[in-house]
Amino acid sequence: MSDRKIITQEIKTGDKVVTLEHGRFAEQANSAIVARLGDTMVFVSVVASQNDTSLDYFPLTVDYMMRLYAGGRIKGSRWVKREGRPTDEEILTSRLIDRSIRPLFPKGYKKEVQVVAVVLSVDGENDPATLAMVAASAALATSSIPWKGPVGSLRVGEKDGTYFVNPVDSELVFSNMDLVMTANKESIFMIEAGAQQVLEEKILGALEFGFGEAQNIIVGIEELANKVAKKKDAFTETEDKELFDLVYKKYGDQILDFAKTSATKEGGSRNTELIDAITVEVGSEKASQVASAVEKVMKRKIREQILSGTRLDGRKHSQIRSLAAEVGILPRTHGSAVFARGQTQVMTVATLGSPRMSQLLETAEGEETKHYIHHYNFPPYSTGETGRVGAPGRREIGHGALAERALVPVIPSEEEFPYTIHLVSEVMSSNGSTSMASTCGSTLSLMDAGVPLRAPIAGIAMGLVIDGQDVAVLSDIMGIEDGNGDMDFKVAGSKEGVTAIQLDVKTSSLTLPILERALKQAREGRLQILDVMLAAIDRPRGSISQYAPKVVLIHVPVEKIGEVIGPGGRVIKKIMAETGTQLDVEDDGSVTITGIDPDGATRAREWVEGLVKEVAPGEIYEGEVVRIQPFGAFVQVLPGKDGLVHVSDMAEGFVQNPEDVVSIGDKVQVRVKEVDNLGRINLSMRMDPSTDKPREERGGDRGGFRGGRGRDDSPRSRFGPSPREAGEASRRSAGPRRGPGVFDDRRGGSARGRGDDRVPRRPAGPRRERSENGHGSRQEGGVGGPHFPASRLVPSKRRF
Numbered sequence: 001m002s003d004r005k006i007i008t009q010e011i012k013t014g015d016k017v018v019t020l021e022h023g024r025f026a027e028q029a030n031s032a033i034v035a036r037l038g039d040t041m042v043f044v045s046v047v048a049s050q051n052d053t054s055l056d057y058f059p060l061t062v063d064y065m066m067r068l069y070a071g072g073r074i075k076g077s078r079w080v081k082r083e084g085r086p087t088d089e090e091i092l093t094s095r096l097i098d099r100s101i102r103p104l105f106p107k108g109y110k111k112e113v114q115v116v117a118v119v120l121s122v123d124g125e126n127d128p129a130t131l132a133m134v135a136a137s138a139a140l141a142t143s144s145i146p147w148k149g150p151v152g153s154l155r156v157g158e159k160d161g162t163y164f165v166n167p168v169d170s171e172l173v174f175s176n177m178d179l180v181m182t183a184n185k186e187s188i189f190m191i192e193a194g195a196q197q198v199l200e201e202k203i204l205g206a207l208e209f210g211f212g213e214a215q216n217i218i219v220g221i222e223e224l225a226n227k228v229a230k231k232k233d234a235f236t237e238t239e240d241k242e243l244f245d246l247v248y249k250k251y252g253d254q255i256l257d258f259a260k261t262s263a264t265k266e267g268g269s270r271n272t273e274l275i276d277a278i279t280v281e282v283g284s285e286k287a288s289q290v291a292s293a294v295e296k297v298m299k300r301k302i303r304e305q306i307l308s309g310t311r312l313d314g315r316k317h318s319q320i321r322s323l324a325a326e327v328g329i330l331p332r333t334h335g336s337a338v339f340a341r342g343q344t345q346v347m348t349v350a351t352l353g354s355p356r357m358s359q360l361l362e363t364a365e366g367e368e369t370k371h372y373i374h375h376y377n378f379p380p381y382s383t384g385e386t387g388r389v390g391a392p393g394r395r396e397i398g399h400g401a402l403a404e405r406a407l408v409p410v411i412p413s414e415e416e417f418p419y420t421i422h423l424v425s426e427v428m429s430s431n432g433s434t435s436m437a438s439t440c441g442s443t444l445s446l447m448d449a450g451v452p453l454r455a456p457i458a459g460i461a462m463g464l465v466i467d468g469q470d471v472a473v474l475s476d477i478m479g480i481e482d483g484n485g486d487m488d489f490k491v492a493g494s495k496e497g498v499t500a501i502q503l504d505v506k507t508s509s510l511t512l513p514i515l516e517r518a519l520k521q522a523r524e525g526r527l528q529i530l531d532v533m534l535a536a537i538d539r540p541r542g543s544i545s546q547y548a549p550k551v552v553l554i555h556v557p558v559e560k561i562g563e564v565i566g567p568g569g570r571v572i573k574k575i576m577a578e579t580g581t582q583l584d585v586e587d588d589g590s591v592t593i594t595g596i597d598p599d600g601a602t603r604a605r606e607w608v609e610g611l612v613k614e615v616a617p618g619e620i621y622e623g624e625v626v627r628i629q630p631f632g633a634f635v636q637v638l639p640g641k642d643g644l645v646h647v648s649d650m651a652e653g654f655v656q657n658p659e660d661v662v663s664i665g666d667k668v669q670v671r672v673k674e675v676d677n678l679g680r681i682n683l684s685m686r687m688d689p690s691t692d693k694p695r696e697e698r699g700g701d702r703g704g705f706r707g708g709r710g711r712d713d714s715p716r717s718r719f720g721p722s723p724r725e726a727g728e729a730s731r732r733s734a735g736p737r738r739g740p741g742v743f744d745d746r747r748g749g750s751a752r753g754r755g756d757d758r759v760p761r762r763p764a765g766p767r768r769e770r771s772e773n774g775h776g777s778r779q780e781g782g783v784g785g786p787h788f789p790a791s792r793l794v795p796s797k798r799r800f
Helices: 088-104 128-141 200-228 241-261 272-282 284-307 394-410 434-448 479-484 512-536 558-565 567-579 598-612 723-733
Strands: 007-013 016-022 031-037 040-052 060-066 111-121 152-159 162-165 177-183 188-198 323-327 335-341 344-353 359-363 366-370 372-377 420-429 458-467 470-475 487-493 498-505 550-555 582-585 590-595 620-629 632-638 641-646 667-675 681-684
Touching: 007 200, 016 128, 016 200, 031 128, 040 128, 060 088, 060 128, 088 111, 088 128, 088 177, 088 188, 088 394, 088 498, 111 128, 128 152, 128 177, 128 200, 152 200, 162 200, 177 200, 188 200, 188 394, 200 498, 200 512, 241 272, 241 284, 272 284, 284 458, 284 470, 284 479, 323 434, 323 512, 335 434, 335 512, 344 434, 372 394, 372 434, 394 420, 394 434, 394 487, 394 498, 420 434, 434 458, 434 487, 434 512, 458 479, 458 512, 470 512, 487 512, 550 598, 558 567, 558 582, 558 598, 567 582, 567 598, 590 598, 620 641, 632 667, 632 681, 641 667
Parallel strands: 060 111, 372 420, 641 681
Antiparallel strands: 007 016, 016 031, 031 040, 040 111, 152 162, 152 177, 177 188, 188 498, 323 335, 335 344, 344 420, 359 366, 458 470, 458 487, 487 498, 550 590, 582 590, 620 632, 620 667, 632 641, 667 681
């Protein structure tokens, strides 16, 4: 590789330095860049096809791949070690790159362009996603592909009014926002943000700060492009202006009327009769250009109509379509709701499960779990069309992630609400902003399910039409306005502030004052929508559905875990069998009890609490006689704990036979006399401690470790496992150890569900964060609640 000409450029962003290398790899690609920040490295290549395609759109493909080897990891599956289909994280990052570069390709460019980004190394601190975005911009800028870049991409965080660029993970945990943006020298092109209900003013401050920092990246890429000095391919858009003028002047009004009548549909019906008529007039040799001319004329007429002050459906620029909200529509689900805005209608269904139902995520940066999950389905019937039904596409994954992100800041912590929450949004009818309708439906469904949200969240999609100095900011855009406008700006939040933003533009004229105006108008619309939602259900229900599992979370001392599990898992199996519940024990002493029957869950909780409770001398209990021996009776004072009432402590006088005083099953009041050094409990049925006297030996004792009661009556079985047994049980319950860089694909669970006699393994807990180096784990944390759960719109914990 010594004969390769490697060109290097360093770019300073904040207090960090990004290094770009051109010429190291992939010499047959049109261009390829290796970007490095810290020990995070990303390779990006760009290639364009030799010939134009016959497609009526620009065929750009972006693939972002985070290889597990980048973090020194091997796929956890025992049978399949090759990495498979893209993860949601990879798809979402691919969309970020696509949305950042697509607007700058020339109109009419029809060669297929493919951008491939591969994460080569991750250091667990520096974000590979934004680094890939910078590398993609550099690769296109140093290629011969016609592209009006470069652009600068970065991440912005904020804490106590201070903004910082490209924060590392440890800094981002305490940030009040996580904002990814792309800009060129004139305007902002893309925004993807999550925030902790922050005010619009702080969002604008972050955008202004980020726009300034992006200029450093742009200058650095331009310097690299000048060093590479690769000439751009010539491209000129061909347009039949004569045909356009003919269609505009003669058929423009008809086309506008057609647009108005079809504005309530998103399916994209085409005026084939008009197209056929124009084709007859201009000649069949121009048939392929007529449809394009009609579309261009329609776009111009729609924009002219909007800029005149009235939209296609008669609304004013800031007016929202009719709203409707309903909850509790499905009888057997845990929560359900329907939200409608004009012709857009979405049904969202909530399902609650135990923490062990959380989703395990496997990435190069480690192992993570999600306990709040939202899925979005967009079937073809929602636009009155036929089409493929099956696995979700990239658009569905992106829309579902946006609606999920919007609610993450208000989802209760797992300590407050120890459930896995799964939402599914079914788009029943679509005419603009189904992702924001899904956000509204999610809030309604969660409140119907009894999830104690910190605040209700609503969302709205804003549009924009710019023609010179004429600017129209549109609230609640329809599909036809989205397709023919200059901006799709989605804003979600509560009455307090913003929780999520997504921006895509098709113009380089978007300025910060226009964004400020759009944010203000979006807030007004959001509050109006919230009023309608709260009229349907004004607060979360006081209890969860009778059909939902009951989950109880308690904590036991770590040294008592062995007593809860028992020798060979006998204790925990018995609790589950007799109460009809599922118990999951974690390494930190958290015990999750799940059961359909509330009484069973309560009994299991009391049982576990009794096992770990320290019985103290002088305490009074009402216990049950569980066994009688010649020398006394054994009384269960707590679930799993019994003590001996010696015959001398049964009554004031002499007792010859314990069965003369008590019988098995009797409820008796007892006082704790002492707990000996072996943990055995001595009880008395005499409440006055002054009457205690030395015990008379009556031909037997408690048997010692080799007493005559058999193994099940030994002190160890009656009073919990010995320290050695407890340690062994704890290690067995935790399952096989995972070595560095190796995933364990088993999720654990109880032996009851597997039909064998193995010890129930403590599954990976819902709060386990990714391993930093393949060994340890890191807990979630941050300001104001669970800032960065594994529910991610961008890699790792970098989202709300």
